[in-house]
Amino acid sequence: MQDSAQDSPEAIAALPVGKAAGARQNRSVRIVQRSLARAEPVFAQAGLAGATMASLAAATGLPRANLHYHFGTKENLYAQVLENILALWLDASDSIHPGAEPGTAFRAYIAAKLSYSRDRPFASKVFANEILHGAVHLRSYLGLELRRKVDEKAAVIEGWIAQGKMDRVDPRHLLFLLWAMTQTYADFDSQIAAVLGVPALGAEQFAAGQALIVQLVLRGCGIDPPSPKER
Amino acid sequence: MQDSAQDSPEAIAALPVGKAAGARQNRSVRIVQRSLARAEPVFAQAGLAGATMASLAAATGLPRANLHYHFGTKENLYAQVLENILALWLDASDSIHPGAEPGTAFRAYIAAKLSYSRDRPFASKVFANEILHGAVHLRSYLGLELRRKVDEKAAVIEGWIAQGKMDRVDPRHLLFLLWAMTQTYADFDSQIAAVLGVPALGAEQFAAGQALIVQLVLRGCGIDPPSPKER
DNA sequence: AAATAACTTGACCGAGCAGTCAGGTTTGGT
DNA sequence: ACCAAACCTGACTGCTCGGTCAAGTTATTT
Structure with a gap:
C-alpha cells in the first residue's frame, strides 16, 4: 500500500490485477459486489466510524483479512459502497x-x-x-x-x-x-x-x-x- | 459505577452529590451545561461512535478525566446532550x-x-x-x-x-x-x-x-x- | 502436470480508545 | 483557622481497533 500513489477509483478496482485478467476476475468481482451489498446495512446502522471491520466481516461472511485483501482499507470499502x-x-x-x-x-x-x-x-x-x-x-x-x-x-x-x-x-x-x-x-x-x-x-x-x-x-x-x- | 443500579436521568444528574448540596453545586451545573453545549457540534459532526473523549475534551476545554468525573461515560454525556x-x-x-x-x-x-x-x-x-x-x-x-x-x-x-x-x-x-x-x-x-x-x-x-x-x-x-x- | 497468478487465512502488531485511580487543589460551611 | 466535601488531573491500564504478513490453497494457463 506504500507504493500506490493515490487511491483513485481505478486504482481501487485494480487492486488484485496481474497480466492474465481473464475469467478469474469475475469471481472476485462477484465477491466484491456481494460484499458491498452486505456491507450497506452495517454502514447504515453504525456509520463509518461505528462500523468495525469485524462487524463488516461478519456481515459479508468473509474473514477480516480477506476484506482487506479485496478492499484495502475500511475507508475504501465505504467509498465503494457510497459510489x-x-x-x-x-x-x-x-x-x-x-x-x-x-x-x-x-x-x-x-x-x-x-x-x-x-x-x-x-x-x-x-x-x-x-x-x-x-x-x-x-x-x-x-x-x-x-x-x-x-x-x-x-x-x-x-x-x-x-x-x-x-x-x-x-x-x-x-x-x-x-x-x-x-x-x-x-x-x-x-x-x-x-x-x-x-x-x-x-x-x-x-x-x-x-x-x-x-x-x-x-x-x-x-x-x-x-x-x-x-x- | 458498579454500585449504580441504573443510569436514570436522576442518577446521572446525581453523580457528584453529597449531603451538603448548596451553592457549590451551581459551579458544577454551569460547567456541565457549558460542556453539553460544546459537545453538541462534536457529536453532530462525528456521531456517537466517531466522537472520542479526547475530541470532546478538546471541544469543552476540560481534561478527559474531568469529563469522566462529571459525566461518567461517553454514552451518558451523549444521552444528556440528546436530552x-x-x-x-x-x-x-x-x-x-x-x-x-x-x-x-x-x-x-x-x-x-x-x-x-x-x-x-x-x-x-x-x-x-x-x-x-x-x-x-x-x-x-x-x-x-x-x-x-x-x-x-x-x-x-x-x-x-x-x-x-x-x-x-x-x-x-x-x-x-x-x-x-x-x-x-x-x-x-x-x-x-x-x-x-x-x-x-x-x-x-x-x-x-x-x-x-x-x-x-x-x-x-x-x-x-x-x-x-x-x- | 507443472508453473504461476489469484485468492484465502490465522496469527500477529502498534496505535488509539474508554475508563480508572490515587493524590492533589479549591471551595464553602462553621 | 480548620475541615470536609467537591472538584481536578497526570499517569496508568486493559482492550479493541485497523491493518499486515507469511504461509497456505485454489484455479487457470500452457
Whole structure:
C-alpha cells in the first residue's frame, strides 16, 4: 500500500490485477459486489466510524483479512459502497424531462424516490449519514455531477413555468423539498414507526405518504386544481 | 459505577452529590451545561461512535478525566446532550393549538422549525443522526412523549378539517413532511450548499426554503387559494 | 502436470480508545 | 483557622481497533 500513489477509483478496482485478467476476475468481482451489498446495512446502522471491520466481516461472511485483501482499507470499502449508491440517486430523476407534463413527471419522480426508500432503505441511510457528517467523501460528487443534474432538472422546471404549466417556484428548492419528503420515509423510519405505534413501516404508510407528498407538490405548485370540496 | 443500579436521568444528574448540596453545586451545573453545549457540534459532526473523549475534551476545554468525573461515560454525556435537544423539539409545535387559524399556525410552525435549523444546526444533526441509527437512545421518548404530542397536534388538525378550514389530509403524515422539509435545511445543509454552489447556507436560502414550504403546505392543504396567476 | 497468478487465512502488531485511580487543589460551611 | 466535601488531573491500564504478513490453497494457463 506504500507504493500506490493515490487511491483513485481505478486504482481501487485494480487492486488484485496481474497480466492474465481473464475469467478469474469475475469471481472476485462477484465477491466484491456481494460484499458491498452486505456491507450497506452495517454502514447504515453504525456509520463509518461505528462500523468495525469485524462487524463488516461478519456481515459479508468473509474473514477480516480477506476484506482487506479485496478492499484495502475500511475507508475504501465505504467509498465503494457510497459510489454504488450514487448511480441510483442520479437515475431517480429521469422522469423529469422536457417532453413530460409536470403532473405526471412529479408523480413518477415521487413514486420512484419512495420506491428507493422502501426497497433500499440502507442505501438511503448511508447516503444521509454521509451528508449529515459533512459529505467529506463526496464533496466532488455533490458539487459536480449532482449539481449538473440539478441544473438540468431546474431548467426543465423553469420551462414548465414559462409555459404556464405550473406556478413560479424556485425549482432547486422544490427539488430539495422533494428529496427531504421522500427520503424521510427511509432515513427517519424509526421515528415515524414509533410515533405511529407500528413495529415497522409498511405499504400503508408509504401509500399515505406518497398521496400527501403528491397533493402538496401538485396543488402547491398550481399543477393540480384545489380540492373539489368547497368554494 | 458498579454500585449504580441504573443510569436514570436522576442518577446521572446525581453523580457528584453529597449531603451538603448548596451553592457549590451551581459551579458544577454551569460547567456541565457549558460542556453539553460544546459537545453538541462534536457529536453532530462525528456521531456517537466517531466522537472520542479526547475530541470532546478538546471541544469543552476540560481534561478527559474531568469529563469522566462529571459525566461518567461517553454514552451518558451523549444521552444528556440528546436530552437537552428534546425539549426544543417538543416546544416547536406550540403554535399548533385549537384556537389558532391553520394558516397562521402552520406559518409560525414552519418559521419556528427553520429558526432551529438555522440557529441550532448541530442540535438538529445530533437528533437526526440518532434517529438514522435506529434511535436506540430515545425509543421511549419517541413512543411516549413525542407520540403524545403528535396525537395532540393531529387532533387539532382534525378539528380544522372538521371545521372546513382545510382539506382532508392525514395529519400525522403532514407533520412528518413538515419535519422533513424544515430539518433538511439543517441536516443536509452541506448537500444544499454544494448544489447551490455557495460555501454555506445563508439568510437567502432559508428565506427561499421557507417561502416554498409555506406555499406547498398552505395551498396543498387548501388553506390558501391557488395563485392569482391564471384560470 | 507443472508453473504461476489469484485468492484465502490465522496469527500477529502498534496505535488509539474508554475508563480508572490515587493524590492533589479549591471551595464553602462553621 | 480548620475541615470536609467537591472538584481536578497526570499517569496508568486493559482492550479493541485497523491493518499486515507469511504461509497456505485454489484455479487457470500452457
